[in-house]
Amino acid sequence: MNFASDNIVGASAPVLQAIMQANAGAMAAYSNDEISKRVKARFNEIFEREVSVFFVTTGTAANALALSSAVPPYGLCVCHQEAHIIDDECGAPEFFMHGAKLAGLPGMGAKLKSDEVAAYLQGLPKAVKQMPPKALSVSQVTECGMVYALDEIAALGAVCREHGLSFHMDGARFVNALVALGCTPAEMTWKRGVDILSFGATKNGGLMAEAIVVFRPDLAEALDYRSKRAGQIISKGRLIAAQFEGYFADDHWLENARHANRMAKLLSEGLSGLSGVRLGWPTQANEVFPIIPQALDRALKAAGILYNSWTEISLPESERVGADEALIRLVTSWATREEDVRRLLEIASSEVSRQAAE
Known part of the structure; x- marks a missing residue:
């Protein structure tokens, strides 16, 4: 009996079947195929608006590349002190942000409170010696298994807008939080101020299926190039996209x-x-x-x-x-x-x- 994690089991049958169906024949490479186009359109439906979607193979790649689009090399990303991006990704976010820093704050249950984030931001020196805060990242679900309520997300989003920060959500267990709250993906993200999302499927039935979902066009502008430099534009991209097709079908x-x-x-x-x-x-x-x-x-x-x-x-x-x-x-x-x-x-x-x- 193995309760070590939710990534220890294989892929679900609908996901594997979708891969097998996509495997037949020849299709355009590098996610220029019809399956990838269909899945990106499906993301638009799920999030109730047009979004930019970038397929990647790991959650670390999703987080690191998402943050690299929001934080310049001289900038600061605020997160919880036990966040996955600061504790479990071997410095990948800092590497892809080209030297930008992560600043970890405390919080019960690995959750950040909007008033405490605001107080931290207000207390930072404004001199050029201090790296300026450029993004806030939260994990939904947190590393202690807790879920941010919609009003908590909205309050953090308001802090980000007040201080000019981009708002990133690490959604490795996005759908577990979604069904726990009983809300829609739009309500848990951009309608509450989230700008960019690491959308995880691997822990919930995918083989290696992760996506960066961008709600702000300016953050998507360079992600194609960043993804290529990171080795995350996959030649047989249809086999990544197909996983999402099986994943979303019939509310699987x-x-x-x-x-x-x-x-x-x-x-x-x-x-x-x-x-x-x-x-x-x-x-x-x-x-x-x-x-x-x-x-x-x-x-x-x-x-x-x-x-x-x-x-x-x-x-x-x-x-x-x-x-x-x-x-x-x-x-x-x-x-x-x-x-x-x-x-x-x-x-x-x-x-x-x-x-x-x-």
Whole structure:
């Protein structure tokens, strides 16, 4: 049973079928094919307006290239101190921004608050010695499994407009947040002030399907060239685009995310009902962060259940992980089986009962 991440499972059947269909025959290269054109038009429909779409193969490429379009080499990008772009991408955003910096701010649940971002921006020196802030980046879902509500996104968007910043959203788990909020893609992005989006599909059934979706034409202007320099204009681009065609068909992407979120809710409710177990953060999408006794941690690992330990940096101020406890992350996916979730809960319940009896 593997709950280490949602990118450990393969691609979904509709995505693979779409790739197989696109594989036949000869088509124009470098995303000049009819499939790519159809998928880009589909993005326009999904976001309820004309957008610029750039297909890439990884989330790191999407984030790094998106930010490179918004932040000059002398600029600053503000993000959370545990954001994926600052913690998990080996400096790729700074590399593609040609030396620009990331500034990480604290925040419970890896979320940024608009008033705290505004205070930080207002406190920056305006002299030429200080790198000027040029963009704000948020993760939706955050690295602690939390979802920005629509009013929170709008408030951050307003701060960006007031201070002249571009607003980037890292949407590696975009659709998990989307179904959690029950809103439309437009409502969660440009209608709330987002300028550029890293749209992830790989964690939700894609093989290697990521896209940069740009709502501001000026940010799209150089992305073709930046993508080429980064090796992200794929010769057989139709096989990247085809994944999105299978992904979007019959609302497959939405159902995949709903299933992942349901499995996380089942897991979260079962674990939090056990004695000695509590949640570090509320379960809002497809990630569960329980604080568990170390004895239970050992028992789960001994049973062959795979997951990751997690940092407590962004826990609520009143919450701490005790010396005999562990904070762990369990992630569910579109392919998570309910029987595996229930089996994990059985193992955990049995161990808790055994400990109580000793």
